[in-house]
Every structure is written in C-alpha cells, then in structure tokens.
Amino acid sequence: MIYSLGVPLYANTAPLYHFLEANGWALRYGVPSELNRMVLSGEVGLSLVSSYFYLEHQEELGLLPDFSVAVLGRVYSVNLFHKGRLADLRRIALTTESATSVELLKLLLRERGVFPRYENREGGLELLEEYDGVLLIGDRAIRAYASLLDHLPETPHALPTRFGEVEVVDLSMLWFERTHLPFVFAVWAYRKETPPPQELVRALRRARRQGLRRLGEVAEAEARRLGLHPAWVEHYLWNFRYHLEEPDRLGLQAFAQGLGLTFSPSYYPG
Structure with missing residues (x-):
C-alpha cells in the first residue's frame, strides 16, 4: 500500500x-x-x-x-498589494489558498485599528481595479511581485516595495517588526x-x-x-x-x- x-x-x-x-x-x-x-x-x-x-x-x-x-523577516511570498495608506483600506480581496496568511493579515491590521471588509476572491493584481488591496501567497505572490520589477537588483536589499500607486507589504516583515520572532x-x-x-x-x-x-x-x-x-x-x-x-x-x-x-x-x- x-x-x-x-x-x-x-x-x-x-x-x-x-x-x-x-x-x-x-x-x-x-x-x-x-x-x-x-x-x-x-x-x-x-x-x-x-x-x-x-x-x-x-x-x-x-x-x-x-x-x-x-x-x-521578509518572506517575499505573502504579500498585501495595495493602493493608498494601510490605515485607509476599506476592501481587501483575500486568497483562498491558506487561512494562515489571512488570519495573520487580519491580526496585523486589527492591531493597527484597521478593519476593512474582506472578500474571498480568485485572481491576481487585476483585482486592484476593484479592491483597495489584494492578499496573494506562494508562487502566485512571487510571480505578481516579479511582474512589477523592471530589472533584478544586485542585492535583495535594493528590491523596491512601491510601484507607482501600488505598494507591496510583506506580512512576515510586519510580523518581525511587531515581535522580533x-x-x-x-x-x-x-x-x-x-x-x-x-x-x-x-x-x-x-x-x-x-x-x-x-x-x-x-x-x-x-x-x-x-x-x-x-x-x-x-x-x-x-x-x-x-x-x-x-x-x-x-x-x-x-x-x-x-x-x-x-x-x-x-x-x-x-
């Protein structure tokens, strides 16, 4: 067997x-x-x-x-792609692939006094046309982030987190800043x-x-x-x-x- x-x-x-x-x-x-x-x-x-x-x-x-x-620290594959300030987020599209990343996002925003409306949606960055933010994880998040880069920097420390009006928030980094764990x-x-x-x-x-x-x-x-x-x-x-x-x-x-x-x-x- x-x-x-x-x-x-x-x-x-x-x-x-x-x-x-x-x-x-x-x-x-x-x-x-x-x-x-x-x-x-x-x-x-x-x-x-x-x-x-x-x-x-x-x-x-x-x-x-x-x-x-x-x-x-940074994980690069559990990312909230959003427009505007975190404090102003009203609607966020959530990945349906994993509850852990969803609960981490809710915990981190709740501690900042931010309580957006969350909706489960399949898709990628195109959802930013409809939502203030999109949570992506895993390979989909890596591909989405890579699609925003116009070149690969010599060092990862030079990787940008803002692309025009779109900002990329790494949830693992927010967790590290909160706990140092x-x-x-x-x-x-x-x-x-x-x-x-x-x-x-x-x-x-x-x-x-x-x-x-x-x-x-x-x-x-x-x-x-x-x-x-x-x-x-x-x-x-x-x-x-x-x-x-x-x-x-x-x-x-x-x-x-x-x-x-x-x-x-x-x-x-x-």
Missing part, C-alpha cells in the same frame, strides 16, 4: 521533498486549504499544513518536532492515532539535508517551473527556516496568543 504525503506545490517547500527517495510513499499536491482538509480526513497520512490550521486542531493532530516552513507558515502534521512510519520521517530528514546542501539545484528547478530568474528564486529560498527551532516555536506560540489560542503540541516520538 502506498503511503500518501501531502505537499503544497510552492517553491518554498521544494527543499523539503525535492530529493525525497521513492520508497513506499507518494506525494499528493494541493494548496494548503486542500491539504489541511485531506490530513484531517485521512486522505493523506502526513502533510504540510498551515500553522493556523494546526493551532486550531491540536487535539487531533500530531506534529513532527523538527520541521517547519518559517521566516525571520520568526513567523511559522507551515508544519508537518498527522492524525495522532496514525503516526507516519519512522522510515518516512528519516527519509524526510535526509531529503531536507540534501535540499539545503544543494539549494542551487532546487532553485534552478523551481525557477524553470515558475519562469523566473534562478538567482531570485535562490535568494528567496535562502530566507527560510526548515527546522522548527526554539525561536520558531516561540513565534508560533506568539501567533497562537494573538489569535486567542494556545500552543500545546503533541510531538512525534521518533
């Missing part, structure tokens, strides 16, 4: 499974909202799930203790009663080591898929934290507290 492993087809998760050995398991792709549902229903045995979903379902889900998709976007989770095989967890650890050791190869493959410059994708992947270390756990706890939730994980024993 083939064991199903859920992964979002996003560039930022590729270092975790690009070099995963095929040995009795297979990848199932989906956006985070789909994968969240699939792991809870048992359609996949282990999946990367959004951190908000995990926090909501901790009683049912176990957690791999040393894996994450997190960032300290990483923001955890995703974790590996499974139903507590059906933990993943230890061989799979070991294979994932080996795949991650290879992915980080050979990050340039991963970046080139993802750049081809996305139609972007490999240097841009490699810098993007450099930013990520994939080990759920103590600062990441503190960041996840701070996110839980901001939402009125707790962080009481049940870790995989192996």
Whole structure:
C-alpha cells in the first residue's frame, strides 16, 4: 500500500521533498486549504499544513518536532498589494489558498485599528481595479511581485516595495517588526492515532539535508517551473527556516496568543 504525503506545490517547500527517495510513499499536491482538509480526513497520512490550521486542531493532530516552513523577516511570498495608506483600506480581496496568511493579515491590521471588509476572491493584481488591496501567497505572490520589477537588483536589499500607486507589504516583515520572532507558515502534521512510519520521517530528514546542501539545484528547478530568474528564486529560498527551532516555536506560540489560542503540541516520538 502506498503511503500518501501531502505537499503544497510552492517553491518554498521544494527543499523539503525535492530529493525525497521513492520508497513506499507518494506525494499528493494541493494548496494548503486542500491539504489541511485531506490530513484531517485521512486522505493523506502526513502533510504540510498551515500553522493556523494546526493551532486550531491540536487535539487531533500530531506534529513532527523538527520541521517547519518559517521566516525571520521578509518572506517575499505573502504579500498585501495595495493602493493608498494601510490605515485607509476599506476592501481587501483575500486568497483562498491558506487561512494562515489571512488570519495573520487580519491580526496585523486589527492591531493597527484597521478593519476593512474582506472578500474571498480568485485572481491576481487585476483585482486592484476593484479592491483597495489584494492578499496573494506562494508562487502566485512571487510571480505578481516579479511582474512589477523592471530589472533584478544586485542585492535583495535594493528590491523596491512601491510601484507607482501600488505598494507591496510583506506580512512576515510586519510580523518581525511587531515581535522580533520568526513567523511559522507551515508544519508537518498527522492524525495522532496514525503516526507516519519512522522510515518516512528519516527519509524526510535526509531529503531536507540534501535540499539545503544543494539549494542551487532546487532553485534552478523551481525557477524553470515558475519562469523566473534562478538567482531570485535562490535568494528567496535562502530566507527560510526548515527546522522548527526554539525561536520558531516561540513565534508560533506568539501567533497562537494573538489569535486567542494556545500552543500545546503533541510531538512525534521518533
């Protein structure tokens, strides 16, 4: 029987499974909202799930203790594209791919006393013709941002955040300015009663080591898929934290507290 492993087809998760050995398991792709549902229903045995979903379902889900998709500072792929000042936003179109980014946006704006009307919409930057702001995540956000650049700067520190009347707000950077902690976007989770095989967890650890050791190869493959410059994708992947270390756990706890939730994980024993 083939064991199903859920992964979002996003560039930022590729270092975790690009070099995963095929040995009795297979990848199932989906956006985070789909994968969240699939792991809870048992359609996949282990999946990367959004951190908000995990926090909501901790009683049912176990957690791999040393894996994450997190960032300290800019993430480049969870962006609010907007016109005018943040304080003046009235209508925002939201991605339907992940609840974590939506809840993070609402938390950050709420703390600023900003309470726009939120509407779930499929689309990209063209939605700015109708809305004051558009929240995009993952590959769609990267492509949208890259489409605004007229050249690739020598250093990422020179990447602009304003393009005419459109401003790009990186939610992970707003989180860092608020907390000085990483923001955890995703974790590996499974139903507590059906933990993943230890061989799979070991294979994932080996795949991650290879992915980080050979990050340039991963970046080139993802750049081809996305139609972007490999240097841009490699810098993007450099930013990520994939080990759920103590600062990441503190960041996840701070996110839980901001939402009125707790962080009481049940870790995989192996």
